[in-house]
Amino acid sequence: MGDDITDTETDPTEEAVGFRSGFACFVGRPNAGKSTLTNALVGDKIAITSSKPQTTRHAIRGLVHTPDAQLVLVDTPGLHRPRNTLGERLNDLVRATWTDVDTVAMCFPSDQKVGPGDKYLVKELAGLRRKPVLAVATKTDLVSPDRLAQHLMAIHAAGEEAGLRWQDIVPVSAVDGSQVELLRDLLIATLPQGSPLYPDGQLTDEPAETLVAEVIREAALEGVRDELPHSLAVVVDEIVPREDRPEGKPLTDVRVNVYVERDSQKGIIIGKQGVRLREIGATSRRQIEKILGVPVYLDLHVKVAKDWQRDPKQLRKLGF
Numbered sequence: 001m002g003d004d005i006t007d008t009e010t011d012p013t014e015e016a017v018g019f020r021s022g023f024a025c026f027v028g029r030p031n032a033g034k035s036t037l038t039n040a041l042v043g044d045k046i047a048i049t050s051s052k053p054q055t056t057r058h059a060i061r062g063l064v065h066t067p068d069a070q071l072v073l074v075d076t077p078g079l080h081r082p083r084n085t086l087g088e089r090l091n092d093l094v095r096a097t098w099t100d101v102d103t104v105a106m107c108f109p110s111d112q113k114v115g116p117g118d119k120y121l122v123k124e125l126a127g128l129r130r131k132p133v134l135a136v137a138t139k140t141d142l143v144s145p146d147r148l149a150q151h152l153m154a155i156h157a158a159g160e161e162a163g164l165r166w167q168d169i170v171p172v173s174a175v176d177g178s179q180v181e182l183l184r185d186l187l188i189a190t191l192p193q194g195s196p197l198y199p200d201g202q203l204t205d206e207p208a209e210t211l212v213a214e215v216i217r218e219a220a221l222e223g224v225r226d227e228l229p230h231s232l233a234v235v236v237d238e239i240v241p242r243e244d245r246p247e248g249k250p251l252t253d254v255r256v257n258v259y260v261e262r263d264s265q266k267g268i269i270i271g272k273q274g275v276r277l278r279e280i281g282a283t284s285r286r287q288i289e290k291i292l293g294v295p296v297y298l299d300l301h302v303k304v305a306k307d308w309q310r311d312p313k314q315l316r317k318l319g320f
Ligand SMILES: Nc1nc2c(ncn2[C@@H]2O[C@H](COP(=O)(O)OP(=O)(O)OP(=O)(O)O)[C@@H](O)[C@H]2O)c(=O)[nH]1
Pocket: 028, 029, 030, 031, 032, 033, 034, 035, 036, 037, 048, 049, 050, 051, 052, 053, 054, 055, 056, 076, 077, 078, 138, 139, 140, 141, 142, 172, 173, 174, 175, 176
């Protein structure tokens, strides 16, 4: 019996053959479901999601680990018609991301017709020579099979019209999980062979500051409509363990500034007698403690940076 042991041992060099690793990103109009799909694939909540468009400002990476592959997902903001300096920078960021990744997947929400905005994007993608481009019909749980069939044909036609051959067209629902694994496997199939890029089990390589900022941004946007999402920037000044704490009772100070463009917006964030700001603090502190793994004292301030979206100097200061 003991003689068989060497036969069952795997040779690490052989195991590396066939392993695939690389980068993919989702593109698509605002609200197409890109962040939700990233979360469904990663299996943990990393990217910010919201029912309001254009909340994902940073290229957030989620890692998908399987026994024979590692897929790094880069979540980009939606490409849109630039209206100001911030809009132009976001679009540049999107294009730069497309060039860097191994695969691009374009999301088409099934509850919306394929429109001029989508076709504009498809045409842009057709310019990416030799890069596999997948089409993903998202939110399939919201539509009937008939409507879905029409949607898939429209996606196919949009590709043909722009001279783009989809690598695959995959219907998925991030909400009920249908076909999420299939999409994962199809994305992995497009990756080059290579060893893992990150340690096993890691979900994101975003610095803690970015994750903390995203959590606060999400909490601050909760329940407020209008143009506020575009006027809000969160900057984490510092995350420092407090000194001289009693044994076994660590506390970390997290100092954060929330920037808005106008005094009226400051009022919205703070709320009557500071009620909203306290809620934002309480909600995000619980999540920050999970991210950092220690009890946290959250020092949250709201400041006005007049018209920061139009001012290149302020944009730089706020990290754009
Ligand atoms: N029913 C249903 N809703 C979904 C699904 N995927 C996303 N949604 C919802 O659609 C809205 C937009 O989803 P996001 O993932 O934030 O969309 P996004 O493309 O990342 O949006 P931006 O960050 O604005 O570019 C949210 O309200 C989601 O809950 C899905 O599979 N089914």
